[in-house]
Amino acid sequence: MTESVWFMLKALFLGFVEGFTEFIPVSSTAHLLLIGDWIDFSSGNDKVFEVVIQFGSILAVMWIFRARLWQLIGGTLRGERSEVLFARNLLIAFLPAAVIGALTIKYIKAMFHNPAIFVVTLVVGGIIMLWVERKPQYAKHTADAPLPANTDDSVASLNARSRTLEEITWRQALVVGFAQCLAMVPGTSRSGATIISGMIAGIQRKTATEFSFFLAMPTMLAATVYDLYRNAGALNETQSIAIVVGFAAAFVSALIVVRAVLRFVSRRTYRPFAWYRIGLGMVVALWLLNR
Template identity: 70%
Template sequence: MNDSAWFLLQALFLGLVEGFTEFIPVSSTAHLLLVGDWIGFSSGNDKVFEVVIQLGSILAVMWVFRARILQMLGGFFAGDPQERRFVWNLAIAFMPAAVIGALGIRYVKALFHHPGVFAITLALGGLIMLWVERKPRYAKRPDDPSETEVSQHASAHTLEQISWKQALAVGCAQVLAMVPGTSRSGATIIGGMLAGIDRRTATEFSFFLAMPTMLAASVYDLYRHGAALDESQMLAIVVGFVAAFLSALVLVRAVLAFVARRTYRPFAWYRIGLAVVVACWVLL
């Protein structure tokens, strides 16, 4: 196998890794960078490949939720107060990461080159998830009798019931996810749960928030670095993009079905275990 074919095979594999990890709270970026390093994949110092192929996963979510997106947009332009509230809440949640990202993206990307950062954020994130899941603050969804943790503190059971303060809390949590290894989905879901949104609704809101966030990040990265990409790098991005789309298409419904009946504890323990592996790899 020549070098070009091996490079594209690596891109295909990493695209699958991205699609399978983007919407579970284990940090797709950490997996892309760590696995890429372990298999000898080099995408350049700007890490455009790792950012842009995430858009494939986002398009998979948009396809799964296409009916809901059309309902949201139609209601917004028709003056439906609930849909307008939902759209404005997404805008509120999007703004913190947009502002901080535009101002500090170069400093954030500098952290991509330090595996030790992943060990810390993976472990810390796992411990926080275990702590949050032990708190009896999640209310029973009206349409989901399987939820057993009930509390008066949870106040949002549907996307339309999320308040602007809860949306802002989720947006601030997303800023933390700019640090590699934190997990965008993990930070926004846990942030939403702490703000009083039930687990499944927090997950759905995280999916919708990912759409403008990752679209903006991908377009911004291509605008800044696209001209410097050669033909092989562009082809690798296309291959990784398609692989991420197809694998995420399989995973999204599975994640929603899982969170309707289970906690995030297995993912927390996985993060802690991976953090130990990464720490040993860095130290040894």
């Protein structure tokens, strides 16, 4: 097996890792960077691969929720109050990450090369999740009715509940937006930060999850376009093909898992993910000590 083929197989594997971890609060970026290091996958100093393939997962969600997206776009253009409020909240939540991300991108990318940061962010994030789940004042915002027993299509389930998104206030959206900025630090988890912050701000779990999914669309699109604009000229042919392979794998795997993720977070707490984060953080700490 040639070196280039082996490199592409690693890119394919990491693409599947991205798709399976993007929508659960365990940090897909940490998994990509750590596993990439463990399997000796070198994507270059700018880590364009790790950023761009994440949009493959987001594109899968956009495809699954395409009917709801067209409803949002059409309703906003027609001036429908519920859709205008939804679009307003997405814009408010998107702006902090867009501005702060553009100003701090060099410092953020530098953190990608320091696995010790993952130990802190994974463990602290897990502890915060456990704390939120134990607080009774947040429980009243997270006790959601289970999905209908005959519901196999999570898209229909989401669309039926989408009216609750208009109840999010601009202040709550802003809280989620600034929490998304924290997720720029590798190991924090974008989905975890936005969902948990939404719960703390008083948004029901299922609504916070829905809002997080939709917020990921403009956020990751902007990150992908910006990163490619800055670094496209530095990519060689092998790296470019690897990005395409990883992007496709992330898209396919996300299509498979996203409905299961939606069902899980609608019915269960985040405690299993919290303990997983803490355990993974300890594993990374031991690995660093013995490296």
